[in-house]
Amino acid sequence: MKETTRRATHRPDATVTVLAGTPESGILTEVMHFETSAANEFLDLTDAVREHVTRSGVRHGQVTIMTPHTTTAVAINESETGFLNDFRRLISEVVPVEGYYEHDDHEIRTENLQEDEFINGHAHVRQMLVGSTNVTIPVVEGELVIGRWQRVLFVELDQPRARRTILHTQ
Secondary structure (H helix, E strand, O other): OOOOOOOOOOOOEEEEEEEEEOOOOEEEEEEEEEEOOOOOOEEEEEHHHHHHHHHHOOOOOHHHEOOOOOOOOEEEEEHHHHHHHHHHHHHHHOOOOOOHHHOOOOOOOOOOOOOOOOOHHHHHHHHHHOOOOOEEEEEEEEEEOOOOOOEEEEEEOOOOOOOEEEEEEE
8 A cells, every 4th residue: 555645735936035134143134936826825934944044144043934915924833734724624614705805895995906906805804813924933053943843834815826925034
């Protein structure tokens, strides 16, 4: 019998660009550009964050992982398929895509509109429930201080598209 392993997440195929850095102090800010492929997708950034910390040279400090998108989140949790499928099912029940969202009602909404506006009120509400746009993790002896099963997860709560995260060590 062949044994297979389910994988809840994968590492994004990303390009990394240095935004700013001060090598002698260990301060480094980089941006990762990547594409998401589905709504409610989880991308595992843990190894990319570790590589960023190594490039920064920080031995004792912290790393912040931030998403500048209002329909995505950064979370620390377990990357286990059953749990993430449970989350997807629950978030779809609590905040259904087909519900009414005033954000999507352009008859009454007057703020922050753009010509190619997505209908994504559900994704904004989901982001507020899911978590934060950033997490900060201590770095000790050049290693992330996270629990055995903890992973740094990028959460796509809208539709697939180009995304980015900012990684900052100090």
